Structure formats: C-alpha cells, structure tokens
Amino acid sequence: MLKSFDIYNQNNVLKIIVAINLLLVGTGSLLFTNRIINKLEAREEQYMQLYAKALAYAIQTAGTKENINFIIADIIQANQNNAIPAIYVNEHLEPVQSRSLDLPKGLSDTDPRTFLDKDVRVFLLAQRDKMRQNHNPIPVDLKDGNFGLIYYDNSLLLKQLNYFPFALLAILTALGVLAYLSFSSSRRAEQNRVWVGLAKETAHQLGTPLSSLMAWVDYMRTDPDHYEPEVTDEIEKDVNRLETITARFSSIGSVPTLKDENLDEVVTHFTDYLARRISTKVKMTVESNLPATLMVRINRLLFEWVIENICKNAVDAMAGVGELRIRLLPLPHDEVGIDITDTGKGMSKASMTKVFAPGYSTKKRGWGLGLTLAKRIVEDYHNGRLFVKTSEIGKGTTFRIVLHREPGPLPELEEPRRKRPSLLKLRGPKVK
The missing domain is CATH 3.30.450 (Beta-Lactamase)
Structure with a gap:
C-alpha cells in the first residue's frame, strides 16, 4: 500500500x-x-x-x-x-x-x-x-x-475608527507572513545543514569500501579462473560510478564548478550507462532537437545526478514496465529544455505541488530527497528550473529541466536525432 x-x-x-x-x-x-x-x-x-x-x-x-x-x-x-x-x-x-x-x-x-x-x-x-x-x-x-x-x-473620528479594523488586520497579516517566512527560512537552513552533513559523512564512509572494491577488480583481472572481461569491465564501471557518487556527495554544500559541456553527449553517455542498470522491460529512447555541438555550462557530475534521480523515479512510477522518453529541445529566450516522460501511474494535482518537498515519497522505502536534491542542483547551482510539466493519472508524467545557453540563433535541424541506449546483458562469473 x-x-x-x-x-x-x-x-x-x-x-x-x-x-x-x-x-x-x-x-x-x-x-x-x-x-x-x-x-x-x-x-x-x-x-x-x-x-x-x-x-x-x-x-x-x-x-x-x-x-x-x-x-x-x-x-x-x-x-x-x-x-x-x-x-x-x-x-x-x-x-x-x-x-x-x-x-x-x-x-x-x-x-x-x-x-x-x-x-x-x-x-x-x-x-x-x-x-x-x-x-x-x-x-x-x-x-x-x-x-x-x-x-x-x-463624525471624522468615527469614520477613522471604522477603518481601524482593516488597518489592524493588514498589520496582523503582515506579522503573520513575516513569522511564517522566518520559520520557513530557519527550517530550510536546518534542512540544508542536515543534508550537507549527511552527504559529506556518506562520502567519507564510502571511501574505504571503494578502495577495497578496486583491489578486488584488480585481483579478478589477475586470476584467469575468474576473469571475464565483460563482467570485470562492467563491475569496474560500477565502482567508478560509486566514486562519482562519492564526489557528488562531497560537492553538496560547496559551490560547484561549472564548465562548458556538450549537453547532447552528456545525456546520451549517461543514458547508455543507466539503460543497462534499470529494468529490461523499460524502453528508453533519447531524441535530440539540439545541434550536436551545443555547449551548456553545467557541472557534469551533479547534472548526471539530476537525470538519474528523475529517471529512477520514472522507472519506479512505471513499476519497471513501460517507456521512458528523453527529449532535448530549444526554448525561447536562449534556453534549452530536457523533457523526461514516463508512461507510469501519473500524479494528482495535490502530489504535483508536493513532489519536490523534502521527505515527500509515495514509496514504502526511501527518504524522499531525490527530487528535492535534483531541484536544488538545477535551480541553486545551475540557475535553471525543474518542474512537473504535465501529469495525468494512469498515463504518465513529464518533468522538464530548463537551462540557459549562450545567446544567439541555433541552426535548424532537418530532423531530430533519435537513438535507443544499448542494453548490454551482463553474464555472471564462471563457476568452478
């Protein structure tokens, strides 16, 4: 339930x-x-x-x-x-x-x-x-x-007194708003301290097992009885992925460094990795309406985290069966958008207003912080926007990420580039 x-x-x-x-x-x-x-x-x-x-x-x-x-x-x-x-x-x-x-x-x-x-x-x-x-x-x-x-x-005095309740109501309303903003600001500050402390402690705790896993990968490569190139290479990618996650957690609470990155390449490369680690019953497609050479200032590690959080939430919403579509498109005012659409259960209007709230979750397990962190990364670190574009019960949901690009016209594409990430099947190690 x-x-x-x-x-x-x-x-x-x-x-x-x-x-x-x-x-x-x-x-x-x-x-x-x-x-x-x-x-x-x-x-x-x-x-x-x-x-x-x-x-x-x-x-x-x-x-x-x-x-x-x-x-x-x-x-x-x-x-x-x-x-x-x-x-x-x-x-x-x-x-x-x-x-x-x-x-x-x-x-x-x-x-x-x-x-x-x-x-x-x-x-x-x-x-x-x-x-x-x-x-x-x-x-x-x-x-x-x-x-x-x-x-x-x-009399003039009585007329003035008739307006006094409205003035008093306005003053009390202003005091109530100021009190609410003060409490909210204090709560957000406390939440930020909790997130930063938790993230840095997580990064610290991951350091030791990561070193051990890298040693086991090297050992598997030197043991001919257990060495499977495809399996070992994929395990190494997962270990590298854990190192990336550790770096992400370490960067929470710090001002990230933004660099010009090829948005098309970043999204395509990451979805290739992600497609191999989600349900094989989810059909993932990527469509780009952007020039192949378009550069956008982002922090690649953190931005991939945003894509990962949204995609994993989409897979959960589809219960591991459905279609996941990622579309890159140009927007007015020198902006670009990334639409992530699933064919899951959708959300009510009430859920749409709370989906980014810290701790909100419809799953039995989980902290409900994935989308909150994703929104913070996009809006606080990249000066962009993340919101629910559309959602319909029983049909699915579309999240939209909006980022700024360098001003100027974009060349028109004859047709969008479409691809489906490869789904490499991992084989288990040989058993003696």
Whole structure:
C-alpha cells in the first residue's frame, strides 16, 4: 500500500503558539474596536436627539420662522456639534442649514440668515441623500403640523475608527507572513545543514569500501579462473560510478564548478550507462532537437545526478514496465529544455505541488530527497528550473529541466536525432 510522508512537515509548537496569539490579539482588538464604534454611534445619535429637542423648543418659544436659521446656528454652536456633519431640512425636505460640512471650493454658506443659493442647495440635497443611507433622520416636532428633519453623518473620528479594523488586520497579516517566512527560512537552513552533513559523512564512509572494491577488480583481472572481461569491465564501471557518487556527495554544500559541456553527449553517455542498470522491460529512447555541438555550462557530475534521480523515479512510477522518453529541445529566450516522460501511474494535482518537498515519497522505502536534491542542483547551482510539466493519472508524467545557453540563433535541424541506449546483458562469473 502506498504511503505519503514528510519527515519535516511535523507540527511546530512555536508556529501554533504564534498563530494562536495573533488570532487572539486580532479577534480581541476587532471586538474591542467594534464595541467602541457602537458606543460612539449611540452617543452621536443621542447628541442629535438632543439637538432635535432643543431645536423644537427654541423654535416654538421663539414664535417666528424668520429666526429659525439663526436659532439653528446658535444651538449647534452652543452644543459644540461642529464634529458631526448635519443638515436641517423643513417639512418640504428642503435644506435650511448645515454645519460641520465642507462645502466644495467656490461655494459659500457663511451667513445662516440668508437663503441658500442654487449650487449650495444642490450640494446639500446630494449630501442629504447620502446621509439618509447611513442614519435615519431625527424628526423635529414644531407643533401645529409643522416639522423638520435633521440628517447627520458619522463624525471624522468615527469614520477613522471604522477603518481601524482593516488597518489592524493588514498589520496582523503582515506579522503573520513575516513569522511564517522566518520559520520557513530557519527550517530550510536546518534542512540544508542536515543534508550537507549527511552527504559529506556518506562520502567519507564510502571511501574505504571503494578502495577495497578496486583491489578486488584488480585481483579478478589477475586470476584467469575468474576473469571475464565483460563482467570485470562492467563491475569496474560500477565502482567508478560509486566514486562519482562519492564526489557528488562531497560537492553538496560547496559551490560547484561549472564548465562548458556538450549537453547532447552528456545525456546520451549517461543514458547508455543507466539503460543497462534499470529494468529490461523499460524502453528508453533519447531524441535530440539540439545541434550536436551545443555547449551548456553545467557541472557534469551533479547534472548526471539530476537525470538519474528523475529517471529512477520514472522507472519506479512505471513499476519497471513501460517507456521512458528523453527529449532535448530549444526554448525561447536562449534556453534549452530536457523533457523526461514516463508512461507510469501519473500524479494528482495535490502530489504535483508536493513532489519536490523534502521527505515527500509515495514509496514504502526511501527518504524522499531525490527530487528535492535534483531541484536544488538545477535551480541553486545551475540557475535553471525543474518542474512537473504535465501529469495525468494512469498515463504518465513529464518533468522538464530548463537551462540557459549562450545567446544567439541555433541552426535548424532537418530532423531530430533519435537513438535507443544499448542494453548490454551482463553474464555472471564462471563457476568452478
């Protein structure tokens, strides 16, 4: 049964504590701010109720409508209501007076005893309609069937408080993002230290048995009873391969040296080696749409490791039976691509997003670091890109490697070069 695990994505207590604290602070601040806003709204409504009662009383006791505008101004001034925008309208819903309302440039309403001019009236009617959407008007009972209405809006302080929760949310979000990036960076640094230490220790441990294996190869060549040229030569290639792997592990954590290499030759030579060591039921083909002499700056040892990791994952995905196609092709913007396609089980979209994560694996055995290291080698050491180009459940997956090349046009090929790596059969040693 397949399983998925990630040795690094365990619950981080510190992350949870920080997240909970941010959530509590944010929720508490929002609730407290909302409570203050509600209290201020209630207080401002009480002010306007008081103004309406005072206005009704003043008009009734004054007894003349000619003094209404003057009385309105005095009441509002006396109650220090300049912070709350307000418009008083008569029974015909025509504006009579406004306070704490900024008139557009060019309009003036300095004398409350004068009639409003046309432009001011139009402006106040528009403001009245806006205020109606936020608050119900406060009625002013003038007796004998006469009445007025006071329309009002939130004060500047209350408006600013309404925006405060959004500002607070933005600040908390920014703090959460910074905390997440800090934790992620710390985790990546720790992972890098683990990988580097493990790689160098592995290289050190491989040194002694490699020396012993080379001695056994020399011994087999000197013993005519056990000497089989093909077998001995292939064993020597495997020993050399182990030396290459040791060199790869030793280079992890160090800045690799990049050299101009013939990409076509590198891929073809390595697939020849790899084809002899994977299942004979896997048909491997290489197709090149690049000029045979194209040079790309790579570290050959590390780049072959990338090809090996992707190809071995492809073979595992096909359960040792299927077709593995490697295609080299030119790309725009002075880039070249290597597509590695298998006919395996494919991946879901969820798996595609996690396939390069450290420790992620769908196999019963394995550390789940092969593709992670491959991506790191391509992107960190070669300034390229490695990603899943396409994948479909039950049909297969295509990984794409993108590398930079020297700028300039490439010659057109009449037809792509295709080949199938040789599959040399190894024979076992003679038995006495």
